[in-house]
Amino acid sequence: MSNSRELRQETVGRVVLLTILTLFIFAAFGLAQGPEPVISTVTVPIEKQVRQTFEFKDDRVYFSNAFPGGRLNAIEKDEAGRYVVTITPENAPINMSPWYAFKVWSRRKKEIQVRLVYPEYARHRYDPKLSTDGKTWTPLDPQKIVHEGKDPQDEESLPRSAVISLTVSRRPVWVSAQELQPSSEVFAWMDAIAKKAGAPIEEIGKSREGRPLRMLRLGNTSSKRMMLVISRQHPPEVTGYFAIQAFIEKLIDGSEASSAFRRDWGIYVVSLMNPDGVDEGHWRHNQGGIDLNRDWQDFNQPETQAVRNFLSRRIAETGGRFYFGIDFHSTWNDIYYPMNRIYEGNSPRLVERWLGNIQAAIEGYEPRIQATERLFPTRVSRNYFFDCCGMEAIVYEIGDNTPRDFIRKKGEVAAVELMKLLSKPRP
Ligand SMILES: [Zn+2]
Incomplete structure (x- = not known):
């Protein structure tokens, strides 16, 4: 009994000593925070988007992700009449760079509201750029963007989601995280x-x-x-x-x-x-x-x-x-x-x-x-x-x-x- 306790104490002592020594070595080389974990780069499955036109026939409003660079994973209307666009990544875990790009048009010219939402772990990073020809891009007027769910304690924090107001008509408008460059x-x-x-x-x-x-x-x-x-x-x-x-x-x-x-x-x-x-x-x-x-x-x-x-x-x-x-x-x-x-x-x-x-x-x-x-x-x-x-x-x-x-x-x-x-x- 006592032997094994002594052995245990000795082992604990060695582990503590080794830990201190390791910390000292890391500190000496400026690695006190520890090395970045090495993540395997062996291929893993990804989720491919379904390329399609999303039709809201009653409203005569249409969205599409069917073009190179497009990303719009799901869309539905909420009670407030907003189009809720869900943006998800190819696979996770992933860096916080939630790309999106879609086209939207309507039979009649009107104002619509689109809510951009992301998975729990992600935030809204890119305010939209708009284009009608896919070549010339302009940032959406900041007055037409409402950021939701920012941390009130942290001015620098990213919003959880964003609601944007868009004028839509027969001519499709591209809405993209950054200028589209496929x-x-x-x-x-x-x-x-x-x-x-x-x-x-x-x-x-x-x-x-x-x-x-x-x-x-x-x-x-x-x-x-x-x-x-x-x-x-x-x-x-x-x-x-x-x-x-x-x-x-x-x-x-x-x-x-x-x-x-x-x-x-x-x-x-x-x-x-x-x-x-x-x-x-x-x-x-x-x-x-x-x-x-x-x-x-x-x-x-x-x-x-x-x-x-x-x-x-x-x-x-x-x-x-x-x-x-x-x-x-x-x-x-x-x-x-x-x-x-x-x-x-x-x-x-x-x-x-x-x-x-x-x-x-x-x-x-x-x-x-x-x-x-x-x-x-x-x-x-x-x-x-x-x-x-x-x-x-x-x-x-x-x-x-x-x-x-x-x-x-x-x-x-x-x-x-x-x-x-x-x-x-x-x-
Ligand atoms: Zn990079």
């Missing part, structure tokens, strides 16, 4: 860039549902000096896509600087990493139900595999190096996530100098920068780009509501300043 639009943009730059487009693989993973090959594609540009691993992150557009357009704008740069550099661009998620109107994941930007360690998904395979192939073919890698995203507010300066790749301090020059070039601009300390497990693209290939790598995040003209301006400045830093000095 794969057809992105591919048309890539084609226009390819044409203007006289550059080829390569298919580096296929998405889980068989959509092409297209890559623009800009500049000197036999150059040993290379950079990689990707975006839209996460479907709703349209503002990040606007940034990559401005950035790439500046790299091919016909200026002397851009022409000289493209003579020296091979620039590889995958502007749509997750075409399935975008066209299916997903909140976050690919068709395998996985956050692609957690799969750069295990590579269980075809979209990440395609880029990984491209990189190793290209490095072998050219005998060159990737010096810079950038991944465009969207979040609540603009922020840059570079690697910490302790990680020196093929061009140490490049990102640090670049961000400093962007700041200097935009009057009054105070960038938010948060360098990451952790390299392993790589999981996110930036860490993999550094680890695999020595790229100076960064996540370039744009806020959901950042003014669209500022996104463009900053994206262009980012391109100009990068070209300056990477261009060879000329005699």
Whole structure:
């Protein structure tokens, strides 16, 4: 009896000691909060929407989710005569980026109220953008939006739901979380860039549902000096896509600087990493139900595999190096996530100098920068780009509501300043 109690006490003592030691080690490496739990990226089932027109025959009002990027999971009328639109994700758990997009029209012109509701764990994040042609978008007048269920104690909290007033008529109006940019639009943009730059487009693989993973090959594609540009691993992150557009357009704008740069550099661009998620109107994941930007360690998904395979192939073919890698995203507010300066790749301090020059070039601009300390497990693209290939790598995040003209301006400045830093000095 006493022996076993002593043994137990000794064991407890050891566990306590070990715990203290572990906490000390974590604290010493700045990991006091503990590492992020590693979530498997093995494919899981997702729920596909039924694409359809929802008819309210008595009212002569119609809703549809039957278009690429559409998301409207269910709809019913409540006692107040409002159309209650339920928005659910492809699978859960999931990041809070509740994408929605639908069309609505009516036989007679009238005002209707639409209530946007989400699952218990989700909140209303995106106020609607409207369009009648699917090309030109305007934010819905804030006077026509009522947010419901905000935490009264917390000014910053997100509403549980939103009621919006819409004028509907025979001409359908698109109502979308952000400006709709399905794969057809992105591919048309890539084609226009390819044409203007006289550059080829390569298919580096296929998405889980068989959509092409297209890559623009800009500049000197036999150059040993290379950079990689990707975006839209996460479907709703349209503002990040606007940034990559401005950035790439500046790299091919016909200026002397851009022409000289493209003579020296091979620039590889995958502007749509997750075409399935975008066209299916997903909140976050690919068709395998996985956050692609957690799969750069295990590579269980075809979209990440395609880029990984491209990189190793290209490095072998050219005998060159990737010096810079950038991944465009969207979040609540603009922020840059570079690697910490302790990680020196093929061009140490490049990102640090670049961000400093962007700041200097935009009057009054105070960038938010948060360098990451952790390299392993790589999981996110930036860490993999550094680890695999020595790229100076960064996540370039744009806020959901950042003014669209500022996104463009900053994206262009980012391109100009990068070209300056990477261009060879000329005699
Ligand atoms: Zn993202």
